Amino acid sequence: MKHRLMTHMVAYYPDGASSVKVAAAMIDGGSTYLEIQFPFSDPTSDGPAIQTACTQALENGFKVRLGFELVSSIRAISDIPIFIMCYGNTLLYSGVEAFIDRCAQQGVQGLIVPDLPFDYDEGLFRLSEKHGMSAVPVVAPTIGPQRLESILRTEPRFLYAALRKGITGKITEIGDDNIGFLRRISTAAGKKEIRILAGFGISHREQIDLLATHVHASIVGSAFVRTIIENGGKGVYAAVKHKMEELI
Amino acid sequence: MVWTQIHEPHRNEEKQVKGIYNDYFGDFGGRYVAEILRTPLDELERAWRESMDSDAYRSELQDLLVSYAGRPTPLLFAQNATRSCGGAQIFIKLEGLANTGAHKINNALGQALLAKRMGKGRIIAETGAGQHGVATAAACAKLGLKCRVYMGEIDIRRQRPNVFWMELFGAEVVPVVSGSKTLKDAINEALRDWAGSSTSTHYLIGSALGPSPYPDMVREFQSVIGREVEEEMRRLGLEVEALIACVGGGSNAIGFFAPFLGREKPRLVGVEAGGRGSGTGEHAARMGGFGTPGIVHGYKSLFLLDDDGQVGKTHSISAGLDYPGIGPQLASLGREGRIEFTRASDDESLAAVRFFASHEGLIFALESAHAGAAALEMAPEMPENRAIIVHMSGRGDKDLFILAKQLAGKGWRDFLLQEGREDEA
Ligand SMILES: Cc1ncc(COP(=O)(O)O)c(C=O)c1O
Numbered sequence: 001m002k003h004r005l006m007t008h009m010v011a012y013y014p015d016g017a018s019s020v021k022v023a024a025a026m027i028d029g030g031s032t033y034l035e036i037q038f039p040f041s042d043p044t045s046d047g048p049a050i051q052t053a054c055t056q057a058l059e060n061g062f063k064v065r066l067g068f069e070l071v072s073s074i075r076a077i078s079d080i081p082i083f084i085m086c087y088g089n090t091l092l093y094s095g096v097e098a099f100i101d102r103c104a105q106q107g108v109q110g111l112i113v114p115d116l117p118f119d120y121d122e123g124l125f126r127l128s129e130k131h132g133m134s135a136v137p138v139v140a141p142t143i144g145p146q147r148l149e150s151i152l153r154t155e156p157r158f159l160y161a162a163l164r165k166g167i168t169g170k171i172t173e174i175g176d177d178n179i180g181f182l183r184r185i186s187t188a189a190g191k192k193e194i195r196i197l198a199g200f201g202i203s204h205r206e207q208i209d210l211l212a213t214h215v216h217a218s219i220v221g222s223a224f225v226r227t228i229i230e231n232g233g234k235g236v237y238a239a240v241k242h243k244m245e246e247l248i
Numbered sequence: 249m250v251w252t253q254i255h256e257p258h259r260n261e262e263k264q265v266k267g268i269y270n271d272y273f274g275d276f277g278g279r280y281v282a283e284i285l286r287t288p289l290d291e292l293e294r295a296w297r298e299s300m301d302s303d304a305y306r307s308e309l310q311d312l313l314v315s316y317a318g319r320p321t322p323l324l325f326a327q328n329a330t331r332s333c334g335g336a337q338i339f340i341k342l343e344g345l346a347n348t349g350a351h352k353i354n355n356a357l358g359q360a361l362l363a364k365r366m367g368k369g370r371i372i373a374e375t376g377a378g379q380h381g382v383a384t385a386a387a388c389a390k391l392g393l394k395c396r397v398y399m400g401e402i403d404i405r406r407q408r409p410n411v412f413w414m415e416l417f418g419a420e421v422v423p424v425v426s427g428s429k430t431l432k433d434a435i436n437e438a439l440r441d442w443a444g445s446s447t448s449t450h451y452l453i454g455s456a457l458g459p460s461p462y463p464d465m466v467r468e469f470q471s472v473i474g475r476e477v478e479e480e481m482r483r484l485g486l487e488v489e490a491l492i493a494c495v496g497g498g499s500n501a502i503g504f505f506a507p508f509l510g511r512e513k514p515r516l517v518g519v520e521a522g523g524r525g526s527g528t529g530e531h532a533a534r535m536g537g538f539g540t541p542g543i544v545h546g547y548k549s550l551f552l553l554d555d556d557g558q559v560g561k562t563h564s565i566s567a568g569l570d571y572p573g574i575g576p577q578l579a580s581l582g583r584e585g586r587i588e589f590t591r592a593s594d595d596e597s598l599a600a601v602r603f604f605a606s607h608e609g610l611i612f613a614l615e616s617a618h619a620g621a622a623a624l625e626m627a628p629e630m631p632e633n634r635a636i637i638v639h640m641s642g643r644g645d646k647d648l649f650i651l652a653k654q655l656a657g658k659g660w661r662d663f664l665l666q667e668g669r670e671d672e673a
Binding site: 045139 | 443543546548
């Protein structure tokens with residue numbers, strides 16, 4: 001059985017043209033959802049790999065406008081559901097509703113904005129719904145039952161479960177702790193139809209095997225950045241495609 | 249000298265000063281953090297509120313502020329400076345005389361003690377000029393806590409003496425090489441550390457910024473400065489026209505201004521880094537039309553952003569003032585007009601260091617010298633029966649290398665080269 005994956009890439013990394021190839025490799029490799037990160041100068045939730053990618057993407061001339069152009073070139077080759085991940089400042093600077101409207105026009109399915117939680121969201125959740133998109137709340141293992149309950153009560157279509165503390169990148173061991181956390185979410189969600197996406201530190205097939213029965217899809221991000229750094233010389237498409245085959 | 253009770257929470261009814269727990273200040277503030285940081289922030293807020301009501305905590309902090317930090321710090325009548333400027337009487341709040349050389353110790357002690365109460369044995373901090381790092385490292389040495397300080401590589405070079413002191417106090421200083429390699433990047437690294445370590449670690453933020461409750465908490469710890477000044481004003485019967493402080497993130501300014509925020513007088517003047525010009529990347533002035541509303545480091549405020557919403561480049565001769573954002577309460581009070589903002593350039597600040605050294609025998613930190621420069625400009629415009637109070641938030645020992653390079657020239661350079669040669673031999 002093939003796994004459902006949400007594959008993460010940084011727009012304009014390793015450069016503008018190559019990031020279309022990265023997306024194509026993920027799509028051809030069988031990805032279910034594409035998560036495109038719009039780089040920000042100060043990505044505080046990200047570890048060294050994604051930080052490096054963001055810095056390089058900005059040096060490559062990434063602009064929000066070009067990020068949307070990238071989305072539309074990917075749209076031209078595939079109808080894969082696309083999620084945009086970015087930091088709150090990017091929305092605020094464009095105007096929250098203007099940004100969301102732009103996403104909706106490009107056929108983006110959802111937004112993941114880690115520093116806009118539901119109770120400090122600048123209208124993200126309401127406006128996403130208004131424009132027919134899903135804002136994806138992020139939960140972490142430290143979350144208390146009441147707060148988890150408040151998030152689930154909003155009945156999000158997707159929920160992003162960060163599998164451990166810390167930032168992106170470092171390998172996560174899948175064990176009782178994070179499986180217990182995923183069970184806790186499922187139990188709390190009850191009959192609500194919430195698709196759980198789980199990520200942070202997923203880079204090997206074995207981890208995805210262990211997660212598969214507990215989640216709707218596993219998220220893989222930093223691992224692709226590392227793949228590009230290590231093997232990108234031979235061509236990013238081949239490198240990313242190869243990694244996809246290994247994971248799926 | 250009289251001296252005021254510390255941590256008598258000032259409950260002021262007026263608009264900006266709703267009390268000590270605000271979260272938002274007008275449009276600014278908030279707690280815009282990834283979920284993983286939410287639990288520690290909620291916990292911190294609870295623990296802080298509880299400690300503010302605890303007599304044991306308050307008296308322990310008070311003892312430390314007196315016997316360890318050296319409070320109260322003096323208010324000096326700068327007679328020679330006044331005579332030379334002509335005009336308003338210039339007074340200087342000598343906060344730089346506090347142990348470790350700046351106002352930062354007030355906040356470091358308050359938070360370190362709080363961390364201890366919370367059972368957190370490890371402290372992390374960011375630092376720009378290194379003064380907050382030194383204060384934190386000292387507080388940790390004193391209270392028996394482990395300490396790690398994140399500091400941008402560029403700041404390490406600019407403020408090398410403070411790195412030495414931090415390490416001597418037993419702290420680990422971690423160079424930050426990402427982004428602009430200055431204060432903002434050190435905050436990023438500290439936030440990343442905390443996301444993984446919060447169970448055992450307290451993040452001791454050094455300025456009145458970051459997600460709530462930090463802006464409220466840091467202001468309260470620093471407001472001891474303002475209360476001492478208020479007491480002295482009353483004792484000396486001063487007709488104070490203006491209080492003047494430099495503004496990096498804003499902790500020394502908000503602490504100095506705190507008791508006066510809900511009143512109409514005196515004028516409150518915040519001085520930002522004018523750097524070497526008003527072009528992009530040449531300064532760090534966020535007020536006066538340069539800053540744009542943004543969300544960075546967990547709070548909403550005015551930030552220096554580029555034309556695509558990325559955090560912009562800044563410049564200042566002083567490592568403590570080149571931060572691209574400003575504490576949310578200051579931004580809000582600036583918008584409302586309660587606080588006026590002005591700028592002092594690198595050169596004006598250097599000239600102010602020189603002026604106060606030769607006229608008053610004081611070495612202003614380069615940060616504080618920005619306030620000094622503004623005072624020198626304002627005093628001559630005012631009548632002699634009025635007073636202005638400048639906040640010398642820190643002293644300039646840490647700036648020896650920058651100052652000597654700028655002011656002593658070749659002699660200093662020869663000395664360094666000779667020292668280097670002798671060291672090698
Ligand atoms: C002496 C001194 N004054 C002022 C500042 C600026 O910080 P804030 O605006 O938080 O007082 C610093 C920061 O390092 C400092 O060392």
